Every structure is written in structure tokens, then in C-alpha cells.
Amino acid sequence: MAGSEGDRLIYVDMNDQSVAIEPFPEDWKLLGGRGLSARILNEQCDPTCPPLGPDNVLVIAPGILCGTAAxxxxxxxIGGKSPLTxxxxxxxxxxxxGQHLAKLGYRAIVVKGQPADPERRFGLRVTAAGAEVVAADDYKGLWNYACCEKLLADEPKAASVISIGPAGERKLSGASVACTDQDKERRPARHAGRGGLGAVMGSKCLKWVLVDPGKAKARKAVDSKGFAATAKSYSADYLAGPQLFANGTSGFVQTANMLHTLVYKNRTDGQSPDVATLDGAGIVASFESRGGGMHNCMTGCIVKCSNVVHDAEGRYQTSGLEFETLTLLGSSCAIKTWQEVSELDRLCDEIGLDTIETGAAIAVLMDSGNMEWGDSDGAKKLLREIAEGTELADVIGNGAVATGKHTGHARVPHARGQAIPAWDPRPLKATGVSYASSPMGADHTAGLIINPGMQPDEFAQASQESQMVNAVCDSSGFCQFLRPNLDSISRFYSAFFGETVTRExxxxxxxxxxxxxxxxxxxxxxKPExxxxxxxxxxxxxxxxxVFKFDVDADTIAAAKVRFDPREELYTVCASG
Ligand code: SF4
Structure with missing residues (x-):
């Protein structure tokens, strides 16, 4: 089979743990990932439902090109109604x-309902033979690494896992959804972090999804020769160009500091005195003495932006220690070193927490005077307590706004209940327009624009274009760090479906x-206001x-939500800023 022929959807009803597999609708052919999730949620989820109630719908959808040779x-x-926004x-x-689901021909898993007993735990096994919900009560409360180790011990080498940690099980609004990476250890170090979707998965008592692709082959394009040629030339062009992410996003720490967006002490400053000890250059230098190195988090990634970080004894500690984490869990909390942040990052991955939301919440706690600035031991203790459930730890696990409410502290940088990511909207005002106008709330992956010199009359259109390109990128399966644009994605789609899909x-x-x-x-x-x-x-x-304040007027923010006449930039601007 080629293109989308034979594709299917998995529907899981957690009310009675039943599973139905249905054909993928032909008129959804061009929908994948984020776009498919949005369509399913619009058609099958009541927008007024409580996010942690039985009527919310969890969507797990690979991008369109997932499982191909691109x-x-x-x-x-991962989609759903957010408990934060x-x-x-x-x-x-x-x-x-994602690739394993796609190779099996599954375009999405749609999880509805809720078991009658919230103390139960279940797993979903997806294989070439179909899908079934199984009891997983003995996984209850396990941290992500232990959960995946136990689950994968008897599984084929190819199998991969989507899981939640204790934060998701406890339905905390800062909870993430973990995915195992492609290394032979299959570590749950990759996280769908933003929006608290781990809590939605937890509300359905779904502890894990195991995907065994068996001998499933790569998805075939209808125009297989054209697709292979497009993939080959696109990869060659990428590899011949500047490798912006060769040392990972942790390499942006110094640049961010220069741009006044290495936020310090809950964003009361845009520069950190600890820039040198947080800088990713230190992480790269540590590879020689401690081990670790750069790797790709998924099979077939040629960008390889992810680092594997070891501790001082040379043992694996974490991977994917990124700029956002170094900023929110590091400089914004006045925590001084990447080594300390590395420990906090591992704890967040273990417990299943978004490092951005959690770092922002700890910074609010420190700013309120309830924890010393830079107290990484206190922060570690608090994170461990999130797994157990103390009152304060629950507050932190529920995010920055909950922490502000609990402490009575007013300085809580957020939009619509979700903490602001590292890239600060005051020096980067067009990015701020994205945070204020995006349906995703404050999420840099929805419309990042790193252009501090941009003029105010350009903010709205630049934000809109960035939001549009990122929406398509997150529907395609491409990682934003490959920096594709609409022009290039249209060439891949045309060959994959065997019909012209224009950039327009x-x-x-x-x-x-x-x-x-x-x-x-x-x-x-x-509400628009x-x-x-x-x-x-x-x-x-x-x-x-x-000098840098977010002084963008409401009309400019509103203008980003009214479609501009397309200009060439819409098709040629790259995803990821
Ligand atoms: S570029 Fe994207 S897919 Fe590749 S390692 Fe980095 S985050 Fe993972």
C-alpha cells in the first residue's frame, strides 16, 4: 500500500476499556499530527468539558510523513483540552x-472516557495484530524510567513506549507525556511537555501505550521515485548548510543572554550572571571527561540536536538537556550550573513534568520568598515530593499560576494560565504576539520569531506567518529543528500522495x-480580551x-488573528524561528 491507503484510527473507550479500529476517512487524508488532532477534537470533544473529566479526548497522532524515508x-x-489553558x-x-504507529498504518489513537475506579491503571498494546487495553495496576506510581524498563524487559527490541509518570497519574496540570528515544536503552527522555496533557492521560488511567511495529516496513509514497529523490536532495541541502543545532539548543544560552532573554530570577532581569556556568559549551566539553555526546532522539533524524549528559562519575543522567530547561529550571531560579539543572531535568523526566512550567513555578515560589534563590537541593526535594503528593509539591506540579495563587505572589509571567517559555516577549515582541494570540497559549513552538530589530508594524503578520508554518510543520511529522518551510513540505506531500499539493x-x-x-x-x-x-x-x-517592556497594543495582537494576504515569506519562512 502507498500513500494513505489502508490507514486506520484506533478508538479506545476507557469507560469499558474497549477498542475499535476504524478506517481513516479519505477526506482527512492531508491531516496529520497537530492538524488531525484539532479536527478530531473539534468533531468529537465537547469544548466545554472539564479537562480532567471523562468527556475530554486524548489524541495521539503521528505526523503525515512519519514512518516514511524522509x-x-x-x-x-499529543492533543487534548488543556488543564492549564x-x-x-x-x-x-x-x-x-510516532514512526512505529505510522508504520503500522495508525494515523491516530483517540482515547475517550474514564474507568469507574480511578485507582486502576491500564496499558494499551498496539501491534500489527491490532490493539488491546490490558491491566497495568502493577505499574502504578512508577517513575517513567522504571516504568519503561519494566515494560520493555520482555518486549521486542523495536518496541517503543508512550508513558506518564506520577505527576500525570496524580493529574497535576504541569504533567508531561514521555516517549522513549531511539537509543538501545529506549529511555523515556522525550516529552510532550506543554499544556498538562500528561494529566489528561492520567485522568483516563492510561499509564502507558506500548507500540511494537514488528516487521512493519517504512510507509511507501505513491510516487516512490519522486519521494526518494526529494528526500535525498533535501537531506543533502540540509547537511551542506549551516548546522545551527549541531551542539543542541543548549548552545543558545550565550546568544539568549546577549538578547536579554536568558531570564533571571523570575524574569526580573533578562541576563544571568551565571551565563558561563549554564552555557551548553560546558555540556559539550564534558563529553570528553564524563562521556555522553550528541545523538538523535528518533530514528532517521539528521539534525541530532539532542545531548546525552553524564554525571561526574560518568553515568548516564539525562538527555535532551535543552535551552528552555537551562533557562527555566536554571537562570530563572538563579540556579547556577548546568550540572544542577541536569539533575532537575532528570527528576522532571522521571516524575513526568514539563520543565518549562515546573521551572516557572519554582521561580515564582522563590520570588515569593518561600524558597531561597538558587536552592537546587530544595528544588530537587520538592520535585521528589511531587511523586508522593505533599500540599506544596502539588501546587508546584500544577504550574506557575497555581503557585502564584497559593503564595499570594502577583508576579507570575504567563498567558492564559500557561507559563511563558524561555524566549522573553519583551525583547522579542513578535514572539510575544504569538504567545498572546496563538490558540496554543504561551508556547514558543507555536510561533517563535528571534528578530529583536523587527518593527512594530511587522509584528502581527510575522507572528501569523510563523504560527501558520509551525502548524503545518507540527502536522507533517518534521521536527521544527529541520527548519522546513511550506515550499519544501509541499514537495514531500506531492510525491507521497502522488498528486500535486501546492504550497498555497x-x-x-x-x-x-x-x-x-x-x-x-x-x-x-x-474571550478576545x-x-x-x-x-x-x-x-x-x-x-x-x-527599555524592554511588552508594550504591544491590543489591535496588533488582534490583527495576528485576521488573515493577511499571503506574501512570499509565508512560503519560504522556516519553522522554528
Ligand atoms: S532535531 Fe528534533 S528529532 Fe532530531 S534530535 Fe533534535 S529534537 Fe529530536
Missing amino acids: ATSGRLS NGIKEANVGGNP QLGDQAWDILQDEWKFNEAAGW DDRLSECLVEEGIGPDG
């Missing part, structure tokens, strides 16, 4: 489960995805003499 195309979307959310993740069609599809998401959010109760960032980002400046 390089760096195996990303997976109360709106639609998609979190995109690497690792191998993809521009329209991008807009349709955003429309689907805004429609869901509007029905969920989002809430398209804004929290007051502290508007009133408190950072940079020289506090």
Missing part, C-alpha cells in the same frame, strides 16, 4: 513511537488548522534602563 520526519502530536492543546514530541494549499491548510483551534477555544470560553500577557510583562522592563 529524514527527521517521525514526530508525534482550558483550551485546545497540542504538544509535539520526538522519540520513536498548505497555506490554506495552515489557516484552517488555526481556525479549528480558535473555534474550539471560543466554544471553550476563551484575554489575548494578552500578564501585567508584570507589560509593566516591568528588562534590559538597559528597563
Whole structure:
């Protein structure tokens, strides 16, 4: 079979743990990943439902090109109604489960309902023979690494896992969904972090999904020769170009500091005095003495931005220690070294927490005077307690806004209940327009623009274009760090489906995805007047003499949600800023 022929959907009803496998609708052919998740949620989820109630729907959807021979195309979307934003959310993740599902011909797993007994735990096994829900009570409370180790011990080498840690089981709003990477150890180090979708999975008592692709082959394109030629030339061009992510995103620490977006002490400054000891150059230098190195988190990735970080004794500690984590769990908490952040990152991966939301929550706690700045031991203790469930740990696990409410502290940098990512919207105002107007809330992967010199009259259109390109990228299966644009994705789709898919069609599809998401959010109760960032980002400046404030007016933010006439940039601008 080639193209989308024979593709299927897995429907799981957790009310009675039944599974139904249905043909993939032909008119959804061009939908995958984020776009498919948005369509399913619009058609099958009541937008007014409580995010942790039985009527929320969890969507696990590989991108369109997942499982093909296109390089760096195996990303997976996790979708649902977010307990943080109360709106639609998609979190995109690497690792191998996306490719494995796609090779088996499954375009999405759609999980509905909730078991009558919330103390039960279940797993979903997906193989070439079909899918079944099985009892997984003996996995209850296991941290992610132990869970995957136990689960994979008797499974074929190819199998991969999607899982939640104790934070997801305890339905905390900062909970992530973990995916195992492609290394032989199959570690759950890749996380769909943003939006608290781990809590949605936990609310369904679904502890893990195991995917065994067996002998499933790569997905075939209808125009197989054209697809192979496109994939070959695209990879060659990428590898001949500048390797922006060769040392991982941790290499951006110094640049971010220069741009006043290495935020310090809960964003009261944009530069950190600890820039040298947080810088990713130190991580790269440690490979020689400690071991570790750069690797790809999923099979077939040619970007290889992910690091494997070892401790001082040369033992594996974590992987994917990224710029966002170094900023939120490091500089924003005045924690000084990448070594300390590395330990915190491992704990977040183990317990199943978004490092951005959790770092932001700890910074709010410190800013409120309830923990010393830079107290990494205190932060570690608190993270461990999240697995057990103390009152304060639960507050932190529920994110920055919950922490502000609990401590009575007003400086909580967020948009619509979700903490602001590392890239600060004050020096990068067009990115701030994305945080305020995106249906994803404050999420840098929804529309990052690293152009501090941009003029105000360009903010709205630049944000809209970035949001559109990223929506298509997160539907395609490509990792944003490959930096594809609509022009290149259209060539891959045309060969894969054996029919012309123009870049203009993809521009329209991008807009349709955003429309689907805004429609869901509007029905969920989002109001245009809430398209804004929290007051502290508007009133408190950072940079020289506090020159950088988020002073973008409401009309500019609103303009990002009204479609501009497409210009060439829409098709040629790359995903990921
Ligand atoms: S570029 Fe990095 S995050 Fe993206 S798939 Fe490759 S290793 Fe994973």
C-alpha cells in the first residue's frame, strides 16, 4: 500500500476499556499530527468539558510523513483540552513511537472516557495484530524510567513506549507525556511537555501505550521515485548548510543572554550572571571527561540536536538537556550550573513534568520568598515530593499560576494560565504576539520569531506567518529543528500522495488548522480580551534602563488573528524561528 491507503484510527473507550479500529476517512487524508488532532477534537470533544473529566479526548497522532524515508520526519502530536489553558492543546514530541504507529498504518489513537475506579491503571498494546487495553495496576506510581524498563524487559527490541509518570497519574496540570528515544536503552527522555496533557492521560488511567511495529516496513509514497529523490536532495541541502543545532539548543544560552532573554530570577532581569556556568559549551566539553555526546532522539533524524549528559562519575543522567530547561529550571531560579539543572531535568523526566512550567513555578515560589534563590537541593526535594503528593509539591506540579495563587505572589509571567517559555516577549515582541494570540497559549513552538530589530508594524503578520508554518510543520511529522518551510513540505506531500499539493494549499491548510483551534477555544470560553500577557510583562522592563517592556497594543495582537494576504515569506519562512 502507498500513500494513505489502508490507514486506520484506533478508538479506545476507557469507560469499558474497549477498542475499535476504524478506517481513516479519505477526506482527512492531508491531516496529520497537530492538524488531525484539532479536527478530531473539534468533531468529537465537547469544548466545554472539564479537562480532567471523562468527556475530554486524548489524541495521539503521528505526523503525515512519519514512518516514511524522509529524514527527521517521525514526530508525534499529543492533543487534548488543556488543564492549564482550558483550551485546545497540542504538544509535539520526538522519540520513536510516532514512526512505529505510522508504520503500522495508525494515523491516530483517540482515547475517550474514564474507568469507574480511578485507582486502576491500564496499558494499551498496539501491534500489527491490532490493539488491546490490558491491566497495568502493577505499574502504578512508577517513575517513567522504571516504568519503561519494566515494560520493555520482555518486549521486542523495536518496541517503543508512550508513558506518564506520577505527576500525570496524580493529574497535576504541569504533567508531561514521555516517549522513549531511539537509543538501545529506549529511555523515556522525550516529552510532550506543554499544556498538562500528561494529566489528561492520567485522568483516563492510561499509564502507558506500548507500540511494537514488528516487521512493519517504512510507509511507501505513491510516487516512490519522486519521494526518494526529494528526500535525498533535501537531506543533502540540509547537511551542506549551516548546522545551527549541531551542539543542541543548549548552545543558545550565550546568544539568549546577549538578547536579554536568558531570564533571571523570575524574569526580573533578562541576563544571568551565571551565563558561563549554564552555557551548553560546558555540556559539550564534558563529553570528553564524563562521556555522553550528541545523538538523535528518533530514528532517521539528521539534525541530532539532542545531548546525552553524564554525571561526574560518568553515568548516564539525562538527555535532551535543552535551552528552555537551562533557562527555566536554571537562570530563572538563579540556579547556577548546568550540572544542577541536569539533575532537575532528570527528576522532571522521571516524575513526568514539563520543565518549562515546573521551572516557572519554582521561580515564582522563590520570588515569593518561600524558597531561597538558587536552592537546587530544595528544588530537587520538592520535585521528589511531587511523586508522593505533599500540599506544596502539588501546587508546584500544577504550574506557575497555581503557585502564584497559593503564595499570594502577583508576579507570575504567563498567558492564559500557561507559563511563558524561555524566549522573553519583551525583547522579542513578535514572539510575544504569538504567545498572546496563538490558540496554543504561551508556547514558543507555536510561533517563535528571534528578530529583536523587527518593527512594530511587522509584528502581527510575522507572528501569523510563523504560527501558520509551525502548524503545518507540527502536522507533517518534521521536527521544527529541520527548519522546513511550506515550499519544501509541499514537495514531500506531492510525491507521497502522488498528486500535486501546492504550497498555497498548505497555506490554506495552515489557516484552517488555526481556525479549528480558535473555534474550539471560543466554544471553550476563551474571550478576545484575554489575548494578552500578564501585567508584570507589560509593566516591568528588562534590559538597559528597563527599555524592554511588552508594550504591544491590543489591535496588533488582534490583527495576528485576521488573515493577511499571503506574501512570499509565508512560503519560504522556516519553522522554528
Ligand atoms: S532535531 Fe533534535 S529534537 Fe528534533 S528529532 Fe532530531 S534530535 Fe529530536
